[in-house]
Amino acid sequence: MIALLARGQKLASLGARALHAGVQRDPAFSQLSDKDLAFFEQLLGGTSGVVTDSDALEPYNRDWQKKYEGHSRVALRPRTTEQVAEVLRYCSSRRLAVVPQGGNTGLVGGSVPVFDEVVLSTGAMNKILHLDEVSGTLVAQAGCILQALDEAAAARGFMMPLDLGAKGSCQVGGNVSTNAGGLRLVRYGSLHGSVLGLEVALPEPMLPSGPAPTPASAPGGGRVLDLLRTLRKDNTGYDLKQLFIGAEGTLGIVTAVAVQLAPRPASVQLALLACPSFEAVTATLRSARRRLAEVLSAVEFLDADCSALATTHLEGVGNPLSGEGGGEGGAGRGQGDAGAGASGRGSPFYMLVETHGSNAQHDQEKMEAFLEAAMAEGCVADGTLASSEAQARAIWRLREGISEALVRRGAVYKYDVSLPTAVMYDLVTALRQRLEGAGYGAAAGVRVVGYGHIGDGNLHLNVSAPRYDDDLLGLIEPYVYEYVARHNGSISAEHGIGLMKANCLSYSKGPVAIELMRRIKGLVDPHGILNPYKVLPKP
Amino acid sequence: MKVLVGIKRVIDYAVPVRVKADKSGVEALLPKLSMNPFCEIALEEAVRLKEKGIASEVVAVSLGPTHFQDTLRTALAMGADRALLVAPPAPPPPAPGSAAAASPPSDPAAAASSPDALPSPLGVARVLAAVAGREGAGLVLLGKQAIDGDCNQTGQMLAGLLGWPQATFASKLEGAKGGSSVRVTREVDGGLEVLSLSLPAVVTADLRLNTPRFVTLPAMMKAKKKPIEALTLAQLGLDPSRDMEPQLATLRVDEPPSRAAGRKVGSVADLVRALREEARVL
Numbered sequence: 151m152i153a154l155l156a157r158g159q160k161l162a163s164l165g166a167r168a169l170h171a172g173v174q175r176d177p178a179f180s181q182l183s184d185k186d187l188a189f190f191e192q193l194l195g196g197t198s199g200v201v202t203d204s205d206a207l208e209p210y211n212r213d214w215q216k217k218y219e220g221h222s223r224v225a226l227r228p229r230t231t232e233q234v235a236e237v238l239r240y241c242s243s244r245r246l247a248v249v250p251q252g253g254n255t256g257l258v259g260g261s262v263p264v265f266d267e268v269v270l271s272t273g274a275m276n277k278i279l280h281l282d283e284v285s286g287t288l289v290a291q292a293g294c295i296l297q298a299l300d301e302a303a304a305a306r307g308f309m310m311p312l313d314l315g316a317k318g319s320c321q322v323g324g325n326v327s328t329n330a331g332g333l334r335l336v337r338y339g340s341l342h343g344s345v346l347g348l349e350v351a352l353p354e355p356m357l358p359s360g361p362a363p364t365p366a367s368a369p370g371g372g373r374v375l376d377l378l379r380t381l382r383k384d385n386t387g388y389d390l391k392q393l394f395i396g397a398e399g400t401l402g403i404v405t406a407v408a409v410q411l412a413p414r415p416a417s418v419q420l421a422l423l424a425c426p427s428f429e430a431v432t433a434t435l436r437s438a439r440r441r442l443a444e445v446l447s448a449v450e451f452l453d454a455d456c457s458a459l460a461t462t463h464l465e466g467v468g469n470p471l472s473g474e475g476g477g478e479g480g481a482g483r484g485q486g487d488a489g490a491g492a493s494g495r496g497s498p499f500y501m502l503v504e505t506h507g508s509n510a511q512h513d514q515e516k517m518e519a520f521l522e523a524a525m526a527e528g529c530v531a532d533g534t535l536a537s538s539e540a541q542a543r544a545i546w547r548l549r550e551g552i553s554e555a556l557v558r559r560g561a562v563y564k565y566d567v568s569l570p571t572a573v574m575y576d577l578v579t580a581l582r583q584r585l586e587g588a589g590y591g592a593a594a595g596v597r598v599v600g601y602g603h604i605g606d607g608n609l610h611l612n613v614s615a616p617r618y619d620d621d622l623l624g625l626i627e628p629y630v631y632e633y634v635a636r637h638n639g640s641i642s643a644e645h646g647i648g649l650m651k652a653n654c655l656s657y658s659k660g661p662v663a664i665e666l667m668r669r670i671k672g673l674v675d676p677h678g679i680l681n682p683y684k685v686l687p688k689p
Numbered sequence: 690m691k692v693l694v695g696i697k698r699v700i701d702y703a704v705p706v707r708v709k710a711d712k713s714g715v716e717a718l719l720p721k722l723s724m725n726p727f728c729e730i731a732l733e734e735a736v737r738l739k740e741k742g743i744a745s746e747v748v749a750v751s752l753g754p755t756h757f758q759d760t761l762r763t764a765l766a767m768g769a770d771r772a773l774l775v776a777p778p779a780p781p782p783p784a785p786g787s788a789a790a791a792s793p794p795s796d797p798a799a800a801a802s803s804p805d806a807l808p809s810p811l812g813v814a815r816v817l818a819a820v821a822g823r824e825g826a827g828l829v830l831l832g833k834q835a836i837d838g839d840c841n842q843t844g845q846m847l848a849g850l851l852g853w854p855q856a857t858f859a860s861k862l863e864g865a866k867g868g869s870s871v872r873v874t875r876e877v878d879g880g881l882e883v884l885s886l887s888l889p890a891v892v893t894a895d896l897r898l899n900t901p902r903f904v905t906l907p908a909m910m911k912a913k914k915k916p917i918e919a920l921t922l923a924q925l926g927l928d929p930s931r932d933m934e935p936q937l938a939t940l941r942v943d944e945p946p947s948r949a950a951g952r953k954v955g956s957v958a959d960l961v962r963a964l965r966e967e968a969r970v971l
Contacts, residue, residue, distance in 0.1 A: 539703030
């Protein structure tokens with residue numbers, strides 16, 4: 151899905167420099183030498199496991215939004231956990247910095263080198279290890295693509311407990327390391343709950359003190375943390391795996407994941423709704439929670455600008471309620487088509503409401519009752535219920551394509567925040583007014599849009615501009631972070647910190663918390679070789 | 690002019706299917722049933738004719754078990770004025786020696802997906818002919834084929850039974866209010882063919898005829914009040930043993946052979962040898 155990079159959009163060097171501002175390469179790290187390359191080639195079996203060609207290195211060095219670019223001279227593609235542990239052992243001894251990289255679909259510059267860090271890609275570790283149908287558990291190597299895992303689960307009547315727009319490219323190890331949220335967190339919970347076990351490669355060996363096996367003889371040299379159990383309940387000591395879920399590759403490299411699958415629903419109902427105001431959106435959310443209750447599986451919202459963007463910049467994507475877009479055979483009602491009841495006018499907000507259940511008749515009745523009530527109460531002005539898989543996919547494409555559409559339009563400043571749901575959209579309006587007042591309004595080609603997981607209190611705030619502009623960035627940051635901090639919200643609901651927000655952690659976490667994080671980092675990675683410059687602020 | 694539209698409920702075309710273990714048919718990996726995409730296109734066209742004032746009434750008709758009502762509700766929500774559900778004959782016993790005979794399916798949904806449980810196109814055509822007569826239809830719009838049987842026969846047989854002109858694989862349909870003919874553009878192998886048909890006529894819809902609309906909530910609410918009439922074969926003057934006898938028995942369903950992985954050869958000589966001796970194309 152996010153496989154295509156925006157065409158004709160060179161790396162916005164202005165933007166990149168601003169985003170890297172203040173970050174200097176740590177002189178404590180060594181430079182890569184030919185001897186190092188020879189070691190990697192010998193360990194990983196020649197050139198298939200070691201990428202050094204400058205063209206081939208491009209996708210490893212740059213993120214898909216083309217906002218962050220490093221200049222690593224090598225990308226490694228190990229196939230086994232032992233190889234990962236051995237690479238870490240070597241890099242630690244040589245003081246070579248390492249960037250763990252999965253599908254490279256992150257949105258905060260956390261998965262690409264800042265300077266010349268060695269890229270360690272999990273892409274070649276893509277085997278499914280085990281699927282147990284009785285317990286509904288799946289064990290897979292970290293490099294398995296999320297969509298592939300979902301398809302394997304589907305063949306046995308299960309589904310992965312998370313879903314996101316990047317599913318065609320993102321890898322499960324990266325999902326875990328970033329604690330990815332996605333579209334169905336409101337129903338299936340976060341990875342902190344659905345991950346049953348992990349296998350992690352650590353940068354330094356962890357072995358008990360006293361007479362003990364020497365590091366060389368311990369499995370993985372004491373660097374492999376084996377927490378790979380498929381047990382739903384296991385209260386035996388500290389739950390270490392939780393540390394690595396969301397650590398963004400700064401504490402260890404996830405090499406295998408055990409996850410609790412959910413039964414694949416027999417019935418999926420999806421409605422696209424048009425709401426006349428944000429108050430109507432929140433009222434619809436409350437009504438959906440109450441009336442759809444246990445079958446509610448996703449609640450998303452988007453504003454009119456998002457709908458316009460997605461239908462304008464993406465092929466064949468349409469909004470059946472506004473009549474926008476569609477192209478040949480798309481979701482739109484078609485230009486000039488006399489569709490009965492076509493309003494032709496957009497609505498300020500749209501919502502996607504989805505249910506997952508075991509009984510189609512039961513779920514349809516609940517959905518129809520909810521929709522009738524919402525229309526009667528005036529929270530929903532118009533809507534449509536997908537009557538086939540094809541229509542459901544067309545509706546999801548409208549919501550999932552917003553990110554891609556933004557990248558195609560031009561420069562994007564992307565924010566992902568948690569705020570009290572009732573006032574969530576106020577931030578979008580406030581920022582829009584602020585930028586308009588400073589000359590960065592609609593006339594200047596700037597659009598401030600809001601969409602996201604309203605069921606989780608998670609707003610995706612995006613500023614779309616014709617080009618990256620330091621002055622514009624200065625108007626957005628730290629304004630957005632300060633606004634969120636004032637509301638006791640989170641400056642990163644699900645995208646993570648990466649490089650982008652590494653100096654902003656204090657907007658959402660206090661000094662005691664940050665100090666404890668530093669100490670844990672220092673304990674697990676004393677030489678700081680794993681994903682440096684990211685997550686934790688400069689001391 | 691009254692337009693009659695035939696509607697079939699099938700496994701949703703986006704749902705992956707696989708061949709059943711007993712090779713008697715296919716099964717869906719998800720129990721999702723939807724309107725046959727070509728029937729949906731035919732219905733959309735009929736509703737547009739009504740919106741243009743060319744058709745006075747759109748009647749949707751299905752031949753199938755009770756659960757077909759869900760799809761007829763969707764048809765009503767899309768704009769059909771009335772819906773008819775004709776109860777099918779009991780499915781015939783599987784032909785001796787066929788895979789289905791060896792292991793009969795235990796639940797109705799599974800039975801529905803075995804090809805021998807579906808009335809064959811000639812039976813369907815006879816039902817539609819009877820309904821067209823009963824309704825006084827001026828135009829019958831059907832999908833060109835159903836995505837489960839892929840027979841592409843019903844429309845043609847219906848036209849033959851009624852003695853009406855037919856235009857199949859329609860990619861464009863033009864008519865005039867109060868007109869006595871319609872102009873149909875057909876997609877044929879060599880390109881496009883334009884026909885003029887005097888009414889009453891049978892037209893089957895192809896993919897590019899239109900893009901079916903999404904059903905809006907107000908339309909869905911209104912559709913609940915529209916009636917779905919239940920009919921029996923007897924009411925249509927049809928006798929299952931005489932008119933609905935299956936024409937075909939499915940003996941076995943197999944997956945196509947999987948494509949063998951390609952391999953690289955070392956030289957042009959090797960390639961020529963492989964093409965001659967293995968692929969046998971030279």
